[in-house]
Amino acid sequence: MKKIALSLLAFGCAIGTAGVNASPEQDRVQMAAHYKKTIPAVKPGDYIYGALAMEKDSMAQYESIMDFPPYQAVIDHGKEIWDKPFKNGKTFSSCFPNEGKNVAGNYPMFDDKLGKVVTYEMAINQCLASNGEKEFKYGDKNTMSMVTAYSRTLSDGMKMNIKVAGTGALAAYEAGKEHFFRRRGQLNFACSTCHVDNAGNRIRSETLSMAVGHATHWPVFRGGDTLTSLQTRFQGCNKQVRAVSFENGSEEYNNLEYFLSYMSNGLPMKASVFRK
Numbered sequence: 164m165k166k167i168a169l170s171l172l173a174f175g176c177a178i179g180t181a182g183v184n185a186s187p188e189q190d191r192v193q194m195a196a197h198y199k200k201t202i203p204a205v206k207p208g209d210y211i212y213g214a215l216a217m218e219k220d221s222m223a224q225y226e227s228i229m230d231f232p233p234y235q236a237v238i239d240h241g242k243e244i245w246d247k248p249f250k251n252g253k254t255f256s257s258c259f260p261n262e263g264k265n266v267a268g269n270y271p272m273f274d275d276k277l278g279k280v281v282t283y284e285m286a287i288n289q290c291l292a293s294n295g296e297k298e299f300k301y302g303d304k305n306t307m308s309m310v311t312a313y314s315r316t317l318s319d320g321m322k323m324n325i326k327v328a329g330t331g332a333l334a335a336y337e338a339g340k341e342h343f344f345r346r347r348g349q350l351n352f353a354c355s356t357c358h359v360d361n362a363g364n365r366i367r368s369e370t371l372s373m374a375v376g377h378a379t380h381w382p383v384f385r386g387g388d389t390l391t392s393l394q395t396r397f398q399g400c401n402k403q404v405r406a407v408s409f410e411n412g413s414e415e416y417n418n419l420e421y422f423l424s425y426m427s428n429g430l431p432m433k434a435s436v437f438r439k
């Protein structure tokens with residue numbers, strides 16, 4: 164019963180009819196309660212492992228790969244990009260508080276001045292632009308994804324800490340939530356159809372992960388070598404149901420990431436992990 168209530172409640176908000184305007188925090192608590200009830204075998208602290216938390220063999224594979232990641236060289240290259248001085252002598256770390264340590268969990272954040280969601284990748288590009296450097300292409304494996312594969316590890320262990328305050332922020336959050344719960348594509352699936360209503364069930368050969376924990380560990384290395392950003396993953400999921408996908412860095416996906424990241428609030432981050 165609960166899962167139906169959750170979807171309907173969200174839909175009610177999204178189309179603005181039900182008048183049940185749940186706050187982001189109410190959404191998060193309700194979402195977490197849903198998984199506690201429907202997937203009681205997985206401890207909430209293990210949601211960060213996604214589908215692996217429900218597959219013993221995959222979890223063992225994850226642990227052994229994480230001991231000696233075969234993709235460590237890519238992360239090391241990312242560090243070189245992060246440390247390489249700009250033409251003016253400054254580096255990325257000058258753009259972030261605490262030299263970029265324990266900051267990634269504050270992103271995406273809503274920037275009232277810009278009137279839009281700023282993702283961590285956008286903050287990287289703002290840093291480049293403000294130092295007179297050329298911006299990176301969102302999702303590009305040799306620049307943006309590579310540098311974030313390193314720099315997001317500087318926030319490993321930080322608890323996700325997304326804030327939604329003010330009307331602009333709330334509107335962006337609601338737009339992201341609407342994307343998440345809206346059915347789309349030839350197969351007429353919403354993100355929630357798979358990751359809420361069917362989380363813990365199998366689809367083809369895969370176990371469906373819960374949305375709580377989805378945002379904590381990006382980018383990932385799929386199959387142990389394919390560097391993949393969170394929004395590239397969104398594209399893959401949109402395509403699975405033959406729905407239109409959006410660009411990495413589009414407002415549509417930035418808002419979706421904002422909503423999805425809020426759902427992981429309080430969970431510890433760990434970037435550049437292995438995924439199947």
Ligand code: HEC
Nearest residue numbers: 213214352353354357369370371372377396400403404438
């Ligand atoms: C047809 C079912 C389906 C739909 C609809 C779907 N996904 Fe997925 N998604 C999957 C499968 C299968 C995987 C791989 C197994 C897993 O991690 O759940 C996956 C993985 C993910 C992951 C990676 C989880 C991790 O920790 O590696 C994220 C994030 C994600 N989906 C988000 C979304 C979002 C956002 C939407 C809506 C735009 C969406 N998905 C729609 C099936 C779906």
